[in-house]
Amino acid sequence: MLYHSPALFHLIETDMPATAPLPPCSILLLAGGQGRRMGGRDKGLLEWRGQPLVATLHGLLRPLTDDLIISCNRNQARYAAYADRLVEDADRDFPGPLAGIRAALAIAKHDYLLVLPCDTPLLEAQLLNELLDCAVQHPGRPVMVREGEYWQPLLCVIPVQHAALLEAAWQQGERSPRRALQPLDPVALQCLAGDPRLANLNTPELLSQINPHAGH
Template sequence: MPVYDLSILLLAGGRGQRMGGQDKGLLEWCGQPLIAYLHAVARPFTNDLIISCNRNPERYAAYADRLVSDDSDDFPGPLAGIRAGLAAARHGHLLVLPCDVPQIDAALLTAMLDAVRRDPSRPLMLRQGEHWEPLLCVIPTAHAGVFESAWALGERSPRKVMLQLQAQALQCPSDDPRLANLNTPALLQSADCSSDEPPQGTC
C-alpha cells in the first residue's frame, strides 16, 4: 500500500464524559493539546487527514485536511465517527486513531500498515493480550456499506462490526507504553512527559 493510498481519521468527537464533559482532544498534555500529538505522527503518512469532531471545529481545522461530524447531536459513540470517516475517505484504507493516545509513534503506524499489506481485504485491529483495541484500526473503505448496514440494525460497537468482517490482529504487549490511554484527568496529569526519550514498544 503506497503511503498515499491511505486516509487517516483522528477521533475527537466524543462527549468527554470521563473528562467532565471537556473536549478531550483539546486538553493539554506537556504543553500541547492531545490532538497535536496525533497530528504530528499521522501527517507524514497521508494527504487525507480527517478529524471527527462535534465541537470547536475552528480549533481542530488547523490539524486536519477535512473535518467530519456525527449525523446526530447526542454523541452516539465512536462508530458514528468511523462511519463519517469511511464516507469521507479518499483512499482505499482508513487508519483510525483515538485522540487520547498521544504517545503512539511512526513505528506503530508502520507496523499496522505492514500487517494490512499482507492481507489488505480485511480490517485490522490492535490487540493486547485478549483485549481488542477497536479504535486503533485500519479499515478497507470498501467495507463502508457493512458499517452503515450494521448501524441501521442498531449496532454501536466498532469491534463487533470488524469481527464480523474477520478482522486480523496486530498483537502488542499489554504494557506497551505507546498505547497508554490518557482518558481521565488523573491519567493526563500522572503521565510522564519529562523524559527526552520517547516510549519504546514492539508490535
C-alpha cells in the same frame, strides 16, 4: 470542510518487515466523544506537554497522509487547523465512535482508513505503519491492535471497500465498532500487555500522572 455523517476475531502475530511499499491511506482521528471521564472537557484540546493533544497527534500523523480527517462534535474551528477535513455526527447525542468511522469511510480518498483516538499521544509511527503493512498482507480484512488479551477496536485499519457493510450494521442499530467489524474476520496486530505506546489518557488522573501541564 465539515461533513455530516450519513464471531471471534482471527489472531495473527506479526512483526515481519513490509514486503512491498505501503499504500497511501486516509487517517481518522476520533475526537467526537462527550468526554465524560474528563468532566465533559474536549479531550483533544486538553494540554499535553505544552500543546493540545490534537497538536501532538497532528505532528505524528501529518507526514503519513494527505487525507487527515478529524471526527469532532464541538470546537470545529480549533480542530480545523489540524485536519484536511472534519466530520461530525448528525445525531447530536454523541452516538459513539462508530458514527465517526462511518462518516470518514464515506469520504475517504484512499483504499485504507487508519483509525485512532485522540487521547493516545504516545503512539509511534512504527506501530501505525505495522498496522497498515499487516492490512496489505491480508487484503480485504481489517486489522486491529490487540494489547495482551484485549482488543483495541479504535486503533485499526479498515479497508474502505467495507463502508457499505458498516453502514448497514449502523442502520440495523449496531453501535460497537468491534461488533460491526467482526463479520469481516479482523486480523490482530499483537502488542504486549501494558505497551506504553498504547497508553490511553482518558481520565484527569492518568493525564496528570505524566503531564505536568494538565489542568493549566
